[in-house]
Amino acid sequence: MAIAITVQMEGWESPEWVREQLAASLPDVDIRCWPDIQPAGDIEMLIADRLPNGMAAQMPNLKVVQKLGAGVETMVKDPGVGPNVRIARLKATAAAREIAEYCQLYVLREHRHARLYVEQQQKGEWRVHAPRMTTDVTVAVLGLGHIGGYIARRFASMDFHTVGWSRSQKEMGGISCFAGNDALPTVLAQADFVVSILPSTPETRGLMNAETLSHFKNGATLINVGRGDLVVENDLLVALDGNQPAHAVLDVVSQEPLPRDHAFWNHPQVTLTPHISGWNVIDGLDDIAENYRRMKAGGPLLHEVDRSSGY
Numbered sequence: 001m002a003i004a005i006t007v008q009m010e011g012w013e014s015p016e017w018v019r020e021q022l023a024a025s026l027p028d029v030d031i032r033c034w035p036d037i038q039p040a041g042d043i044e045m046l047i048a049d050r051l052p053n054g055m056a057a058q059m060p061n062l063k064v065v066q067k068l069g070a071g072v073e074t075m076v077k078d079p080g081v082g083p084n085v086r087i088a089r090l091k092a093t094a095a096a097r098e099i100a101e102y103c104q105l106y107v108l109r110e111h112r113h114a115r116l117y118v119e120q121q122q123k124g125e126w127r128v129h130a131p132r133m134t135t136d137v138t139v140a141v142l143g144l145g146h147i148g149g150y151i152a153r154r155f156a157s158m159d160f161h162t163v164g165w166s167r168s169q170k171e172m173g174g175i176s177c178f179a180g181n182d183a184l185p186t187v188l189a190q191a192d193f194v195v196s197i198l199p200s201t202p203e204t205r206g207l208m209n210a211e212t213l214s215h216f217k218n219g220a221t222l223i224n225v226g227r228g229d230l231v232v233e234n235d236l237l238v239a240l241d242g243n244q245p246a247h248a249v250l251d252v253v254s255q256e257p258l259p260r261d262h263a264f265w266n267h268p269q270v271t272l273t274p275h276i277s278g279w280n281v282i283d284g285l286d287d288i289a290e291n292y293r294r295m296k297a298g299g300p301l302l303h304e305v306d307r308s309s310g311y
Contacts, residue, residue, distance in 0.1 A: 001030070001043075002044065005032070025286060041060055049069055069095070070147060072089050073199070086295075087305040100147075106221070107223070139161070142226075144165070151197060153172070163190065165177075194223065199310065201311060202310065218244050225278075237264075250273070
């Protein structure tokens with residue numbers, strides 16, 4: 001029996017590179033790279049960054065889909081991934097650190113007026129803008145799982161007033177934690193920066209809509225490094241025009257690549273990046289090898305997804 005690997009993201013690590021890394025831990029396992037996976041009936045484990053429709057359906061003996069990353073919504077919703085197929089996400093510390101650095105970069109850019117100074121330089125203007133005390137600035141992190149918890153702790157270590165929000169109550173030292181839909185307006189209303197690392201689930205899709213955005217502080221910044229379908233994009237455009245929030249940093253959008261005629265491209269209050277906040281996953285590949293062994297032994301998987309909740 002065999003493992004298949006597919007990497008759909010252009011410019012990212014190749015499937016051959018993933019195979020080379022895994023081969024060191026699984027030297028006797030047949031590891032194939034898409035599209036050269038035949039006979040597909042041999043495939044028991046599929047490793048994928050994204051799962052195109054129809055791919056899993058070609059593998060009648062598939063037992064495990066292993067995500068090369070965190071978001072698993074395409075796997076959970078794929079009709080070709082039968083109910084008996086287990087799904088696992090990847091918890092790579094390197095990627096969590098990189099996503100935290102990304103969020104720090106854009107919080108500090110706004111906090112220390114770096115974007116404004118670039119604009120002033122282009123116009124030949126010499127004007128100073130006093131930064132606020134870091135301890136007086138609130139960063140709210142939505143989603144306190146592996147990555148969100150890492151991000152929140154990073155901001156707390158920088159002396160930002162850090163609050164967190166999640167579906168269920170969490171306890172984190174130095175971070176004020178809130179839970180449940182009723183608490184979300186309170187969190188948004190106090191935040192100068194809202195960082196979302198929420199997964200894509202029925203509860204989170206469209207969560208950032210006109211009503212929710214109305215709770216943002218005037219002048220706040222939204223940073224979305226979770227999933228693009230969190231945001232109702234037309235509602236965000238209207239909210240930006242009202243300065244509530246005043247800026248949006250979007251590493252994820254509802255359709256990727258973003259269509260060239262989308263209003264986000266030329267909007268002065270939107271910063272776009274092409275889903276690159278977390279990149280390196282090499283320190284999570286040992287978990288993939290371990291999940292292969294656990295699959296063969298019939299044991300529980302590392303970071304297995306609860307398919308009923310979607311993550």
